[in-house]
Amino acid sequence: MNSKKTSITLKxxxxxxxxxxxxxxxxxxxIKPVLAVEKLNKDKLTPEVKKTEVADAVKSExxxxxxxxxxxxxxxxxxxxxxxxxxxxxxxxxxxxxxDLDTKKLTLTFKANQNMDDSKIKKLIKSSGxxxxxxxxxxxxx
Amino acid sequence: xxxxxxxxxxxxxxxESSYAHPVSYEGGYSLMTQMSSQKSETMIxxxxxxxYGLGAVYEQMKPTPNLQSDVMLTSSQLSWLxxxxxxxxxQGNIYLFGGPGYAHFTDxxxxxxxxxxxxxxxxxxxxxxxxxxxxxxxxxxxxxxSNPNQSNLIFNQLDFRLGYAPYIANYNQLNSWIIxxxxxxxxxNKITVIPTLRFYFNxxxxxxxQDFDGNSYLNFMTRF
Numbered sequence: 001m002n003s004k005k006t007s008i009t010l011k012x013x014x015x016x017x018x019x020x021x022x023x024x025x026x027x028x029x030x031i032k033p034v035l036a037v038e039k040l041n042k043d044k045l046t047p048e049v050k051k052t053e054v055a056d057a058v059k060s061e062x063x064x065x066x067x068x069x070x071x072x073x074x075x076x077x078x079x080x081x082x083x084x085x086x087x088x089x090x091x092x093x094x095x096x097x098x099x100d101l102d103t104k105k106l107t108l109t110f111k112a113n114q115n116m117d118d119s120k121i122k123k124l125i126k127s128s129g130x131x132x133x134x135x136x137x138x139x140x141x142x
Numbered sequence: 143x144x145x146x147x148x149x150x151x152x153x154x155x156x157x158e159s160s161y162a163h164p165v166s167y168e169g170g171y172s173l174m175t176q177m178s179s180q181k182s183e184t185m186i187x188x189x190x191x192x193x194y195g196l197g198a199v200y201e202q203m204k205p206t207p208n209l210q211s212d213v214m215l216t217s218s219q220l221s222w223l224x225x226x227x228x229x230x231x232x233q234g235n236i237y238l239f240g241g242p243g244y245a246h247f248t249d250x251x252x253x254x255x256x257x258x259x260x261x262x263x264x265x266x267x268x269x270x271x272x273x274x275x276x277x278x279x280x281x282x283x284x285x286x287x288s289n290p291n292q293s294n295l296i297f298n299q300l301d302f303r304l305g306y307a308p309y310i311a312n313y314n315q316l317n318s319w320i321i322x323x324x325x326x327x328x329x330x331n332k333i334t335v336i337p338t339l340r341f342y343f344n345x346x347x348x349x350x351x352q353d354f355d356g357n358s359y360l361n362f363m364t365r366f
Binding site: 073074076077078079080081082083086087099100101102104127128129130131133 | 165166167168170191192193223226227228229230231232233270271272310311312313317342343344345347365
């Protein structure tokens with residue numbers, strides 16, 4: 001009788017252990033893929049990556065090219081043109097400088113998303129020895 | 143005040159070879175040379191501001207009836223743009239020039255002058271459109287040391303120029319001018335007519351000329 005009781009007790013203990021092992025295995029089986037997916041998503045969408053991607057997207061979508069055209073008083077010779085060309089080519093914002101003796105126009109094209117105040121343009125022309133009549137601005141969005 | 147003005151004018155000297163604008167732009171340099179059968183001259187000018195320039199000049203002259211000797215003039219100078227009129231299609235300028243230097247007469251035994259310090263004074267006025275160019279210029283060189291029996295005037299010179307552009311060219315094209323230069327000075331005491339051809343291309347200027355006495359002239363100027 002006693003030996004039968006002992007046998008039942010052992011059997012139920014063994015079943016309990018097996019149930020516990022199966023439960024743990026089942027938990028791993030469920031949790032591991034979830035963690036793996038989570039890790040994958042985390043790798044793909046770190047805040048830094050997101051920030052850079054967004055910044056690049058914004059940048060590529062809003063490239064502003066500004067052109068300013070000044071009419072210069074007193075520009076009558078090749079030396080005058082050369083002077084203004086040298087002065088404006090040295091400015092860090094300026095991409096290209098074009099001058100036309102016929103129309104007395106100085107055309108400045110600035111680097112992407114850069115500009116120069118009218119007051120600075122006037123000051124540079126004045127410090128080159130000339131006067132400004134008008135300044136006009138045009139923008140191109142790329 | 144008068145003394146101050148006279149002192150200022152006294153330190154001004156003339157840039158003889160500069161028939162174009164003698165002051166360039168802020169931070170710019172000008173190099174000018176003039177060669178003729180009578181003299182040669184080299185000058186370099188730095189412009190801290192658009193209205194004044196600091197320069198150095200070396201000039202060599204051959205003997206003339208007055209000088210009787212080769213002379214080498216080395217001087218520093220200040221060029222001052224007194225006023226500029228910027229008009230829609232024209233520009234007018236008035237310049238004063240001057241500075242002290244040293245005049246070396248190679249043959250003092252026969253020359254009327256002794257080597258020593260000298261000063262230059264000058265005035266230039268010009269007006270130009272893209273078709274017409276006019277210029278008036280006066281220069282005087284005097285020794286500091288005066289001799290009771292001899293004037294301290296080394297030489298002076300007066301130029302008047304009238305130029306015409308046969309065609310209108312843009313910046314990157316060759317600009318050409320035909321200029322008539324009338325000159326009088328203490329050396330030859332007569333009016334010399336000098337027909338001149340001037341060419342501009344980008345930041346280079348050349349002048350070729352010959353007077354009716356057979357003297358040739360070559361001027362060159364650049365800015366950088």
